Structures are given as C-alpha cells and as structure tokens.
Amino acid sequence: MKILEAAHVSKSFDGQQVLKDVSLSVNSGDVIAILGPSGSGKTTFLRCINFLERADAGTIWFDGREYDLHSMRGSDISRIRMRTGFVFQNYNLFRNKTALQNVTEGLIVARHMPKEQAEQIAIEQLRRVDMQDRRDHFPSQLSGGQQQRVAIARAMATDPEVIYFDEPTSALDPELIGEVLSVMRDLASQGMTMVVVTHEMTFARNVSSRTILMEQGVIAEEAPTQEFFENPKTERTKAFIRTFMNR
Amino acid sequence: MSERLIGILIDSFTKILVPGLLYTIPLTAISFAVALVIAVFMALVQFMDIKGLKQFARFYIWVIRGTPLLVQLYVVFYGLGQLGLLLPPFLAGIIALSVNEGAYCAETVRAALESVPKGQMEAGECVGMSYLQTMRRIVLPQAMRTAFPPLSNSLISMLKDTSLVANITVAEMFMAAQRIVARTYEPLAVYIEVGAIYLLFSTVLTYFQRKGEKALGTYEFR
Ligand SMILES: Nc1ncnc2c1ncn2[C@@H]1O[C@H](COP(=O)(O)OP(=O)(O)OP(=O)(O)O)[C@@H](O)[C@H]1O
Numbered sequence: 001m002k003i004l005e006a007a008h009v010s011k012s013f014d015g016q017q018v019l020k021d022v023s024l025s026v027n028s029g030d031v032i033a034i035l036g037p038s039g040s041g042k043t044t045f046l047r048c049i050n051f052l053e054r055a056d057a058g059t060i061w062f063d064g065r066e067y068d069l070h071s072m073r074g075s076d077i078s079r080i081r082m083r084t085g086f087v088f089q090n091y092n093l094f095r096n097k098t099a100l101q102n103v104t105e106g107l108i109v110a111r112h113m114p115k116e117q118a119e120q121i122a123i124e125q126l127r128r129v130d131m132q133d134r135r136d137h138f139p140s141q142l143s144g145g146q147q148q149r150v151a152i153a154r155a156m157a158t159d160p161e162v163i164y165f166d167e168p169t170s171a172l173d174p175e176l177i178g179e180v181l182s183v184m185r186d187l188a189s190q191g192m193t194m195v196v197v198t199h200e201m202t203f204a205r206n207v208s209s210r211t212i213l214m215e216q217g218v219i220a221e222e223a224p225t226q227e228f229f230e231n232p233k234t235e236r237t238k239a240f241i242r243t244f245m246n247r
Numbered sequence: 248m249s250e251r252l253i254g255i256l257i258d259s260f261t262k263i264l265v266p267g268l269l270y271t272i273p274l275t276a277i278s279f280a281v282a283l284v285i286a287v288f289m290a291l292v293q294f295m296d297i298k299g300l301k302q303f304a305r306f307y308i309w310v311i312r313g314t315p316l317l318v319q320l321y322v323v324f325y326g327l328g329q330l331g332l333l334l335p336p337f338l339a340g341i342i343a344l345s346v347n348e349g350a351y352c353a354e355t356v357r358a359a360l361e362s363v364p365k366g367q368m369e370a371g372e373c374v375g376m377s378y379l380q381t382m383r384r385i386v387l388p389q390a391m392r393t394a395f396p397p398l399s400n401s402l403i404s405m406l407k408d409t410s411l412v413a414n415i416t417v418a419e420m421f422m423a424a425q426r427i428v429a430r431t432y433e434p435l436a437v438y439i440e441v442g443a444i445y446l447l448f449s450t451v452l453t454y455f456q457r458k459g460e461k462a463l464g465t466y467e468f469r
C-alpha cells in the first residue's frame with residue numbers, strides 16, 4: 001500500500017540546482033536506502049519532503065491527497081509531520097530535556113496526551129532501543145550512539161507512518177555505529193517503513209528492500225536492493241559500488 | 248576615629264539600611280522583573296522577524312542605549328509631569344529603570360537565542376510541535392540558560408543604578424546618605440558607608456548568582 005509519493009521535486013540554492021526533478025514512492029513496509037556521493041542532494045531531498053526546506057517545485061501525495069510542495073500551507077505541513085518521523089545526522093536531542101522527556105515532549109505538547117500515558121509509551125520505546133536505564137540522563141551525559149538511539153525512540157514514539165533517517169551513523173565513532181544500525185535493523189524487521197540516507201553499504205545491502213543512487217541532484221538508479229547490488233544497470237552504479245565495496 | 252564619628256556611623260547604618268530594604272531592593276527586584284519581560288519580548292520579535300514589531304524593537308533599543316539613564320528618569324518623572332501625567336516618584340523610577348534595563352537585556356537574550364543550534368527548532372517541528380511550542384519549551388529555555396550569567400551581571404549593575412533614582416525624590420539609600428551628610432558634614436565616612444552597604448547587597452546577589460548557575464548546571468550543553 002502506498003504511503004507517500006513525492007514527485008518532480010526541485011530545489012536550488014543560490015542559483016545552483018541541487019535537486020532536479022526527483023521522485024520517490026514509498027509503500028508500507030519499505031526500507032529504502034538512498035546512496036550517493038557527498039553533495040548529491042540526499043539530505044536536501046529528505047528535508048524537502050519533510051518541509052524543513054521549501055522546495056521550488058514538486059508535489060507530495062500523502063493520505064489520499066496531493067499537495068504542492070512549494071505553496072503548501074502550514075496546517076497541512078503540521079498534519080503530515082504529525083505522522084512522520086525524522087532522525088538527524090547529529091541527533092538534535094533537546095538539550096534541556098532528559099532522554100525520557102525527549103521522547104514524551106512530542107506526545108504531551110503536540111498531541112496533548114496525558115503525561116502518564118506518554119511516559120508509558122516513552123519507556124516502552126526507550127526499552128526498544130535499550131536506553132531505559134538512561135532515561136533520566138541529559139543528552140550531554142550520553143554518548144553519540146546513545147543519543148542517536150534516544151532520537152530513534154523519540155521518532156518511534158509518535159507512531160509514524162514512515163521515518164526518515166539522514167545518515168544516522170555518520171557522526172558516530174566507528175565503535176558506536178553498530179549499536180545504532182542494529183536498532184534500525186530491528187525496526188526494519190518489525191515492518192517499520194523507513195527511508196534511510198546512508199553511506200553504510202552493508203546495511204543498505206542487507207536491510208533495505210529498495211536502493212536508490214543519487215548523483216548531482218538526480219536519481220541515477222533505483223532498483224530492488226538485490227538487483228541494485230548484483231545486477232546494476234548503469235555504469236555509474238557499477239563504479240559507485242566498486243569504490244565503496246573495495247574500501 | 249573619633250567617638251562622635253563612630254556614633255554617626257552606627258546611627259546612620261540603620262538609617263541607610265532601612266531605605267535600602269524599603270526602596271532599593273524592591274526597586275531593583277520589580278524593575279528587573281519587568282525588564283526581563285520587555286527583554287524577552289523585544290528579543291523574540293527580532294529573532295522571529297515579526298514585521299513592524301522588529302523595527303519597533305530596534306528603534307527602542309537604539310534610543311534607550313544611546314541616552315543616559317539619568318536623562319530617561321528626568322523625562323519620565325519631570326517631563327511627563329509637565330504634561331499632567333504626574334507619576335509617583337517610585338513608580339516613575341520603576342518605569343525608567345525597567346525600560347532602560349529591558350533594552351540591554353533584550354540584546355543579551357537575542358544573542359542567546361541565536362546561539363541555540365537550528366537543529367533544536369527543527370527537531371521540535373519534526374515531532375509535530377509548532378514553531379511557538381518549540382520556542383517556548385525548547386529554544387527559549389536553552390537561551391535563558393545561556394543568558395543567565397550576563398543577565399545576573401545586569402541585575403547587579405542595576406542594583407547600583409537605582410542610586411540615580413534619588414534624583415527624582417525617591418528616598419532610597421543614596422538619598423538617605425545624602426541627608427545624613429547634610430546634617431553631619433561627614434561626607435567621606437558616610438559615603439563610604441553607603442558604598443559598603445551597596446557592596447553587601449551585591450555580594451548577596453553574586454552569591455545567589457553562583458547558586459543559580461550551579462542549579463542550572465544539571466544540564467550542561469556540549
Ligand atoms: N542551506 C543551503 N544553502 C546553500 N547550499 C546548500 C544548502 N544546503 C545544501 N546546499 C548545497 O546543496 C548541495 C547538496 O547538499 P546535500 O546536503 O543535500 O548533499 P548530500 O547528498 O546530503 O551530501 P552528504 O553526503 O555530504 O551529506 C551541496 O552542494 C550543498 O553545498
């Protein structure tokens with residue numbers, strides 16, 4: 001079942017076109033990996049479809065309705081955001097809130113959920129990412145990997161239709177990458193719909209159902225993951241896989 | 248030191264301290280509280296780029312920071328009095344002090360708001376909170392935490408600035424000291440004494456500033 005579809009998304013910064021007519025369709029249960037060299041527009045694309053950046057053109061279809069990304073109203077934006085999650089490269093946990101409060105905040109403030117109920121959900125989600133022992137810690141008291149796991153719990157708690165991940169492990173020390181990837185692998189196996197921008201080729205290959213290669217603001221190749229890695233169609237993809245797999 | 252002088256100093260100590268407790272402290276506390284409200288408002292309208300209000304805030308800060316507090320006190324008390332708006336001196340003092348301090352604190356709060364990483368607001372919006380909700384619950388509290396030390400310094404300098412209010416007939420500490428000097432002709436000793444009492448007050452404030460910073464330090468930003 002289709003959850004959302006972004007179509008013909010374009011975006012320029014200072015006259016330089018960063019996204020050129022990019023489209024993406026997401027079905028329930030999909031785990032989509034977006035790969036691509038630095039500067040190819042991956043982050044910008046995720047930010048455009050979650051309205052952190054206003055696209056110059058393009059549409060988004062969500063829950064039976066189509067919206068124009070450029071002229072979208074604030075109320076429509078909030079309604080869709082209520083049902084999506086976003087995990088940032090640098091976590092962006094609320095620095096003045098504990099791990100638990102980071103997770104309850106969106107439930108209590110944005111969804112007017114009673115505190116007890118919100119905390120119950122939060123504890124459950126923190127347990128899922130194995131952070132229940134640190135629930136009263138502030139972000140500054142947590143390692144990068146722990147912060148990112150709390151950030152994932154925060155995104156999960158709102159019961160989103162899809163979670164966007166923007167290079168969730170790129171800011172982590174190598175020894176902390178594994179714990180975050182393993183949490184994400186669990187989510188995927190439980191059927192969570194995810195769009196993951198990543199440089200972790202092994203993760204993309206083993207966990208994702210579909211893989212996309214972005215290059216200079218366009219989608220160079222999109223295919224079911226197995227096909228993408230075993231039988232790439234474009235020379236660009238072949239070259240990209242070769243460079244990354246040989247590292 | 249002569250016995251007479253010691254007698255004067257002991258006698259004047261309560262005569263200065265009482266107006267300090269009755270006027271200087273309330274004047275400082277009330278004016279600073281109002282100044283903070285003004286400051287947060289003026290900082291927010293600039294930070295949020297609200298048309299009209301932002302320009303008003305810039306104008307207000309420009310005028311207030313560019314003119315002496317003493318002149319502002321005179322305008323509020325004698326100037327408005329001429330227009331028939333005769334304010335009680337204590338109230339006039341509060342208005343002038345809070346409007347004055349508000350301009351300085353507004354700049355402090357604005358700088359603190361700008362120091363909060365953009366990602367904090369984005370994260371709030373991504374969990375479904377509105378801009379204003381995220382501002383109130385996430386960004387502003389962090390900014391106030393950052394602004395706490397400079398704001399405490401402002402509070403301490405404001406305590407000292409209240410002495411200017413003697414000029415508009417408020418019988419606060421400094422005026423009490425002036426009166427004692429007029430009676431006793433001991434300016435050196437009595438003015439040092441009133442200075443010592445200001446020092447006592449600001450030392451207490453500094454102590455609370457330290458405690459406050461420690462209490463807020465439960466979450467430190469990296
Ligand atoms: N706010 C901005 N202002 C100006 N240019 C920007 C902005 N954000 C991104 N860009 C530019 O847009 C291009 C695409 O950036 P983007 O961050 O989307 O790339 P990316 O694929 O996520 O790269 P990386 O793998 O390094 O994260 C880059 O050339 C970048 O410099």
Ligand SMILES: [Mg+2]
Pocket residue numbers: 042043044166167
């Ligand atoms: Mg990026």
